[in-house]
Amino acid sequence: MREVRQNYYIEMQSIVKRYATNTVLDHVDFFVNKGEIHCLVGENGAGKSTLIKILSGIIQPNEGKIFMEGVRVKIDHPNTAHRMGISVIPQELNLLNKLTVGENVFLGVEPKNSLGLINWEELYRKTENQIYQEFGIKIDSRELIGDLSVSNKQLVMIARALQWGSKVLILDEPTARLSKEEIKRLFEIIRNFREKGNTIIYISHHLEEIKEIGDIVTVLRDGKRVITEKLQNLNLDKIIEYMTGKKKGTRVSLAKTVIEDETRKKKLLEVRGMLNEKVKNIDLDVYKGEILAIAGVTGSGRSEIARAICGIDHHEKGEIKLMGKKVKIRNPVDAIRNGIIYVPEDRKSQGIFLKMPVFMNILLNEKTLENLSTLGFYLMHVFKTTAQKFIDLLNIIVPSLDTPCLSLSGGNQQKVLLGKWLTVEPTVIILDEPTRGIDVGVKFEFYEIINKLAKKQNKGIILISSELPEIMKLADRILILKKGKVVKTYFKKNINEAELLQVITTVEEENETKC
């Protein structure tokens, strides 16, 4: 049976994707014309990546149909997508670093000589010619991919897609790590590609770029399509309004980042001139009972600031004062002993010990273990009663103290992780994406906990989050990051969600404003 339809080049019709009870895509229609640059925007969690993963065959939708040039297709594997000429250039470029440029471009389609062996001469010559013709730059095709710059890697990735005969190029946040010049070059390549009648799907947080390069935009919000419209008919404010679903109020001038009653509270944490490869001269303060949010797009250095403060990554320069006293933090142990703790973003790889029992996970940090033991020995009942206290405090649901964390839900795992750090009675708590991958119900429980920690227990909290509603709900002050620098600081009352989104996605690097 063949359903034939007309008009659109790619037609994703009424796509539904659910994970357990969580609906990520709710009957989304996504129509793309041949030869257009179609932008896809939305806040984090809106469903952009899921939609793209479905189109590129990485995951399967629960419902919905996909048509290519009017013909119903089933994209059940990335290879199927390749064969149909759909290529994704992901944010994390998946090239083989130990192979040369030429080998990467021709991977799997190497030119052969008469003996059936790879014709290396031709391979390298072709690669260089192709890259030169398409992009107008020279890259040594015998160089190892690992030695190339991010921008050149991206070009190789695109060259490979062209080699495969791709007609649809999906670019996911392609400019996140590029310089202005490189972005310009990339845009030219994209436009050239379009001139040849090919199609581009462009995903980005940077709305100004989208305005510049795109023809048409589709806005997603909470797993639903809000609108598909020609970009010339829209302005930035309108796009932001669609993305957040909120009308933008009277615009607060960006200059109005006033320093408000400096004397209000006690300063807990003072960071000055924090500097390493990822973090550029960061200054920040956290006051007693304050929730300071750090916002910025992916790759802006949100987690890296926390990692530098807590001694996880080393820093070249920088001074940290805790309650007015200068402290030296060279490793996680120093940070923990000083009561500065970091609850990492990726709990499975950096936080939880999946195979170890719950009670051990709650106590597993240097300070708590030492407090609860004598000469390195501990008593099991002391451990268990202490852990039980925190399980009750945070309302963690566990079948027993001995259950391995493996079998807990994401929300409960996250609570275990938070509990573990509360056992050290910290002064400053840095929470990195504390509610990622957690059910809505538990999410609100977390908000309450975070609020209580700040307002009742007077802890200083740094909240790193990519979810703007979460920031708007919790934060007292918001720090905006771009490329490892603080570009703006706002008091929450001076900004609304739509404005915040605009600032994050559009503000150019300016002189930092100190708070």
Added chain:
Amino acid sequence: MKQNVKLIVKRLFYSYYNIYLILFVIFIIGLSSHHAFGSSRNLMNILRQVSILLILSVGQNFVILTGGIDLSVGSIVSFVAVVVVTLIPTYGTFLSILIGLSLGFAVGAINGLIISKFKIMPFLMTFCSYIIYQGFALLFGEGVCMNVYEPSYLKISASSVFGIIPATVAYSLIVFSVGALLLSRTIFGIGVYAVGGNEEAARLSGINTGPTKLLTYAISGFLAGLAAIILSSLLQIGHALMGVGYELDSIAAVCIGGTLLTGGEGSLIGTLGGVLIMGILKNIFNLQGISPYVQQIATGMIILLAVLFAKKKSK
């Protein structure tokens, strides 16, 4: 909830009981296969034979729990045995033993130091040590059998506790108990599991991952030194090849005992079961007069089965 209960039952059932179930089955097979198997003399003999392997496996278990591996234990046994036996006539029993134990500890610590400091893969590092210390053993021992005549040294293995438990068995049980205590009741033990389970998370939690790893290799080396002394006293000789094969036997025992080679999961109780399985099998083979070559094939297959079993369990 139901799933959790199921999981707990599964873990309890699978983790140790199965190993001891297998042990029990093998024991029954042994009893029915040969009349001499069940004699108290033979059983004591088995225990005496496995005691060396148990000591080495305890050390190996520490290392494997951190996600590492120690291929050098066999060579360290040979090296230390040769050195101690050479030293006895001049330095006397006590001092020679002290030197032997320190030597084992030191070479183990060097393994650990290089692994944690330079981030060398444990397999590579201990593989090099395996070659190096085997070379040292041959150099000092000159490849000949060196007899030990010193009575106080021979007494180490010849005496017994309460007249029934052979001294070697007692040593291995002490080592086992201390090891179990370290693993299950000390901060160091938690660190071992944490490093093996998730090294990055352990580092973020303020665990000193480097020293923890270093110490496990030092323990393994120390126990190899101890095993060398007991073995040379038991056999009344020192020989440059006397430790050959122990590294693989100890790894096998730990694997059969259910400790994952990836680290972070396992226990000494399981390893004890693994050691006993290996020892009893060998005894049965010997009683049946099966050739050592066939024994080797069978041992390899049994380890493979154990690993396949462990794989199934973790699913």
